[in-house]
Amino acid sequence: MVPGGYDAVMEKVGGKVIKFGDNVNTDVIIPGRYLVSIDPQELAKHAFEPLGPEVQKRLWSSQVVVGGRNFGCGSAREQAASCLIGAGIKAVVAKSFARVFFRNCINTGLLVVECPEAAEAVADDGELWIDYASGIAVVHGKEFGFASYPESLRQILEAGGLIPYLAKYVLPQEKALKG
Amino acid sequence: MGRAFAEKVLARAAGLSEARPGEIVDVYPDLYMSHMASWRCIRTLEKLGTDKLYDPDRIAMVMDHISPARIPKTADDQRMCREFAVRKGIKKFYDVEAGIAHVVLMEEGYIRPGMVVIGTDSHSTIYGALGAFGTGVGFSEITAAWVTGKLWMKVPDSIKVTIEGPLARGTSSKDVMLKLIGTLTADGATYLSVEFHGSYTQGLSISDRMTLCNLAMEVGAKNAVVCADETTRSYLAERGVPSGHYAEVHPDADAVYVKSATVDGRSLAPQIACPHAVDNVKPIDQVAGTKVDQVFIGSCANAKYEDLVEAARILKGHKVAPGVRLLVSPASKEIVARTVKDGTYSILLEAGALITNPGCSACAGDGGVMADGEVTLSTANRNFQGRMGSYNAEIYLGSPAVAAATAIRGAITDPREFLS
Structure with a gap:
């Protein structure tokens, strides 16, 4: 299994929540000085470092990051998604996302869900579960619907990200055509 | 119903007769820029286990962000890029002395009207200063484009930003954009294509257009553009690119915009x-x-x-x-x-x-x-x-x-x- 990805999408993904406000930017998620690494575990040590060690400790023991509006705004750094995977985060749920961060989540195999109602309803330290196949977010027994991805993006996510997807589906096909 | 810049330019790059907002299309970009992130792309390529590139001439690498190297790890990463460029015959390679990727590639005449350019940098929106569609992506996507030549893109809706000039004394394109960002807020144009119009943009220098399109990222834009005109053509001609070497894309007069905003530069303060x-x-x-x-x-x-x-x-x-x-x-x-x-x-x-x-x-x-x-x-x-x-x-x-x-x-x- 690819870190951050998942084999069966039928199961629910989620757990304990760490909740942030609006406009959380990529310099806060992973400061530029740590981009010398692409190792998710190494990056995870510095995720949310500008917000202090208490926030970091809570991040490492959470499974779901919840944000307000425009989560992940700023840089195109893919490590903003992969550092969360390294920190053990299984899903990011927000009222809305900055576009490059959203892409980076899908492309690194991190479940990313835009669901303003669930992001609003869940408490910091609460629990949130995603039933991805049915497009439902569950907060303490209450269900909130979200729009599921188009098929093409779902395949990337389910493969564990863009690179595993290419390795699994696209490159073998090309080889077969030429072979 | 008319079409906006982004719809037309993405349709062309996807080989389609039309592309409507909300559609997900496979786009074949004309140029893939990677900066410091280039070594991450090379490492990812190794992981992918292939060595075959779709088109080395579409790859541009500029060693910015950390230049020159300050730690041995960075020096090693940069050496990897240098050697990769030689091995793969990547001609658009610029080393640590060249400067900031965006500006270097525009000065070199590689960015042209009607192009689709992706880059490992959010401020890739800047390429709209020369009438191109520029947008930022992660390094895995650049690696994927190196190999397959394409990537998925959602066709964005468009926002029309009208700037009236001439600007008030003591102000510049930077003040115009800060005013706009303050008004629209950091997510005021998320996933939108920003088109700059209005009297201020007419005959505006390419330098100021770069500032407009660069800062459009800070309202969440997918891309931003000042469509090509005589100023664009002469900038490129001076850099050895005659007008026959590109196909300009312009929005229709009756293009549909989901949002609009205006900045009155005549009464602007810093x-x-x-x-x-x-x-x-x-x-x-x-x-x-x-x-x-x-x-x-x-x-x-x-x-x-x-x-x-x-x-x-x-x-x-x-x-x-x-x-x-x-x-x-x-x-x-x-x-x-x-x-x-x-x-x-x-x-x-x-x-x-x-x-x-x-x-x-x-x-x-x-x-x-x-x-x-x-x-x-x-x-x-x-x-x-x-x-x-x-x-x-x-x-x-x-x-x-x-x-x-x-x-x-x-x-x-x-x-x-x-x-x-």
Whole structure:
């Protein structure tokens, strides 16, 4: 299994929540000085470092990051998604996302869900579960619907990200055509 | 029903007769830019276990963000890129002395109207300054494009931004954009294609267009564009690209926009983005007098030749305030050469500036960092917490003219005080 990805999408993904406000930017998620690494575990040590060690400790023991509006705004750094995977985060749920961060989540195999109602309803330290196949977010027994991805993006996510997807589906096909 | 710029340009790059907003299409970009992230792309390619590239001529690598290397790891990464470029016959390779990728590629004539360009940098929206569609992506996507030549893109809706000029005295394209960002907020154009229109954009310099399109990222734009015109054509012609070498794309007169915004430049005052968000914008009179420890004139937003000339115009005959450091990082080697030739470089030096090599410099945290409690006034495009050193330091953003005036006084200063 690819870190951050998942084999069966039928199961629910989620757990304990760490909740942030609006406009959380990529310099806060992973400061530029740590981009010398692409190792998710190494990056995870510095995720949310500008917000202090208490926030970091809570991040490492959470499974779901919840944000307000425009989560992940700023840089195109893919490590903003992969550092969360390294920190053990299984899903990011927000009222809305900055576009490059959203892409980076899908492309690194991190479940990313835009669901303003669930992001609003869940408490910091609460629990949130995603039933991805049915497009439902569950907060303490209450269900909130979200729009599921188009098929093409779902395949990337389910493969564990863009690179595993290419390795699994696209490159073998090309080889077969030429072979 | 007419079509906006983004719909037309993405349809062409996807080989479709049309592409409507919301559709997901496979786009074949004309150019894939990677900067410091290039080594990550090479490592990812190795992981993918293939060595075959779709089209090496569409790959552009520029060693910016950290230049030159400061630790052996970076030197090793850069060596890997250098060797990869030679091995793969990548001709558009620029080493650590060249400057900021965006500006270098535009100066070299690689960015042309109607192109789709992806880059490992969010400010890839800047390519709209030459009538191209530019957008930022992660390094895995660049790697994927190297191999497959394509990537998925959602066709965006469009927003029409009308800027009326001429601009009020003491203001510039930077003030226009800060005003717009303050009004629209940081997610005011998320996933939208920003089209700049209005009297101000007509005949506007490419340098100012770069500032507009660069900063459009800070309202969440997918791309931004000032459509090609005579100014674009002559810029490219001067760089050896005649008009027959590209196909301009223009929006239809009856194109549909989901949103619109207007900036009246005629009544504009200098604007400042306050810590720690780019949309925390105030007119300068509300923050004038704020003490600074450092002034930074740099970044792909505002370290172009025209920006340095504007700063020098104010700094000429003055000295940087005692105890304040003025850092100037020109955007490219070509800009350094021009400023040396026309005396701008000497004016900045004599005023007390520390002029670094061209590159991203302090905007990428590459030198010029701040200690706890320090304050910088910067011409860059972001003021996020911790971006320039200590997490307990503050960054204010303003125009090159504001930066120059602020360096002289040691506190945020209205540049109109220095304009006769």
